Amino acid sequence: MAPKAEIHEEQVLQAVILAQCEQDYGDPVTQDVPKVLAPLANTPLLEYSLEWLERCGVEEAIVYCRADTHLETIREHCRAFMTRRGDTTPATTHPGGLRVNVVASEDCHSLGDAMRDLYAKSLLKGDFILLQGDTVTTLDLPALVTEHRESRAADRNAIMTCVYMGEGGKVGTTAEKTTTATLLVSASTNKLLLHRRRGGRSTSSRLSVPTELLQGAGDILAYPAAYDPSVTICSEVVPSLFSDNFDYSTLDSLVRGVIEQEELLGYTIKCRVLEGGYAGRAASINSLIGVSGEVVGRQAYPLVPEVSQTSHRVRYHHDAFTHTYWDPSAKFPKGSMVTGVVVGAGTEVSPTAHLQNTTLGDHCTLGDGVVVRESVVMTGVCVKAASKLEQCWVGDNVVLGEGVVVAPGCVIGAGGHPGGSRRSRPRHQALCAAPPW
């Protein structure tokens, strides 16, 4: 979809992906691999966003990250993304494809810092799409941008369009407290009147609606729990607002500030609550597992596990009946005991294992009678017989002894060797960089 040509210049559609700015997974996961490159259904997270942006016809994506050890990895990855198109037929309509620009800064600790830096470097030329690095989305971004531009043309003060998912889109398992918000939106103009994060510091969940809002704005739609996928369409005013106010560190604070100072500054924020479409945010380990389950369940079509996002080739076989994806070289029981699973290359799963809603990386070995439910397992993991894993994240090259029971929420770092017959405490993180225990 080519962008609309303005009177003087062509507007380049830009997107900003914020990597590593908020809510990290924590060390066991990110010691080797940055959060945005953590695999989700055996594909790096960043890949989903870049691929989708390219399909939407976005011309330039700026990946903003902190200048630490992982910066080179991210740069390398983005370079590989841009050059991969050389040997595949591009599925995009725009001939140039997506240009990925990695911008890093040492002081970036929040979204606010990133925005200020980008504003100082004058890299943003107009309206842009703002995504968090861990969002997996298949929303119709060009349509949202067009709507944003139209509302901006009608009212110059509408500086931002927030996108939320209503009831029909996604609610339930992975909707954590930090990613849902209570919203009040004017029914006629889609203006955001009130925004409050649920489950934050305020314990009372009563909603007080000032009646003057009702008298003035007409009918109001109240969304008690709208899911926030961290997709926002911003205009060029937004980075300048961030640089004017050093208090604004997150998008929430900007939203609150703009609403409170509406009389002073005159800016308004529009809000779109979508009923259809998919957007999920893998902000924490639990939601990573949840979003992984949804992608495996093909909710993020056309970003499906069996097509590798890097090479656009079908890498896995797919059984729609049991929702299983497996590499041709993997050996595992193809029956009803294995559902909703992604099995990587060279992995061997014993015939008596039960697998449910998990992702197994390459070269794993699962022994007899192993039960794995709703977990993410990385490469080279060896799980000996009779172990149980539930809702956990297991790093590379971990060897789990016999009869190990891993409680929900645990994270086992790479290289660990939890010995036989031990039960781990719930949400226990085992960091293992050193030799076996």
Place this chain on the structure above:
Amino acid sequence: MRQEAQAIVLAAGPGMRMTSLTSHTPKCLLPLGTLPMLCYPLHLLQQAGFSEVSVVVSEGQEQRVGKMVEQYGLKVDLDVAVVSTAHDPGTADSLRQIASKIKQRSVEEVVVISSDLVTDVALQDVLDQHRSRGADLTMLTSPTPSLQTTPPGPKSKTHLNSDIICTEAGSGRLVYAVAGGDYDECVTLQSSLLNCAAPLLLSASTQDAHLYVMKRWLFDYVLNKESPCADMGSLKAEILPHIVSCQFTDHSSNDKLGLSGAVEREEWDDLVKKYNSSVVPSRHHSLAHLQPPVCLTFHHPGLCVRANTLHTYWHLNRKINELFNQVYPNSEWQLRHPTAVIIERAQVSEDSVVGGGTMVCEKTNIASSVVGKHCRINPLVRLSSSVLGDHVTLASGCVIENSLILASVERKCVIKNCIVTDSNKIEEGKTYSGEVLEATQDFA
């Protein structure tokens, strides 16, 4: 044989917002386009198929109300119940006084209408929705009418706050209602309400039309002396918000009867919930955890006006000739009554309404006005944009403009933007503008 529904019309109201008009006539009998106001809800019920209606009136009015059926050609039987207005009862109090009369019948639903409602809604649709969605309470709502006509009388600054009604967007379920005047700066929605997680539509431009369809057990609960509703006087302002909030929390204290204790459900209700696979949305489909009572709204986008303030009453009267067929369909009542005598040299405009038995003499000019029954308009009278009540005589040579005349004008004068309810206040040859000419009380 169980009767399906019982209709109750509340006509005992004193008309607190139009006191200048209601000093002589009770509010329900005020003329609205040559018919008393009470005829409109009765006709509405008649259209929906009711053959019997209970009417609650204040003392002294039962004769007049009782005769209305023959006088105006209505085909319903009226069961008139009298309440005493000694202590200013609210709508619920007056219902409690006549509770015995209602309980004798065994019905499934009770329809409660206020006597000042003028609307073109098809009541049958409201009842159908109530039954098919399994609601325990259905409230008729409509967009608040915007009134363009200016009423006569002194300019008053009374600005009534509008009702605030909050419904679940899409299903129309009522989750919060508060009457105008009962809230100040903010409206608080409880967390139990917000847990239903569906988008809610909060509206201040929708009015509660005071037409309620209630299930029988809910009606008994409201009238029960043991329930928390026993202290509440007004149906719209107190009892309705209480019932609506009971959908989410049960306000039962130790000595009062809780709502959940009073609910009557059919025996097979749980079975239906379990095995229900129908595609038609009903109360078994709701996302939220439903506790009884189930309150729904029926939103009617058409005409729906409550004639309980001077402004709305005036607006209805002025527009009645356009709206008559909408709100009073299938009737033989004509706005230009056949027994009205209009002498040839009188000029009566097309959109004027003339009641039965009225005599309009020659050389008069009547434009866009409503003239009641048995009036006499003497020659050389100019009447424009005004409303006349019944039995009003206008003396020769009067000029009357944009006024509401409920008593005879016996002397020649000019009246503009006034309300006249007492003949004695009119003096010969004077010009009255923007006043209310009514009988003041003597304290002798």
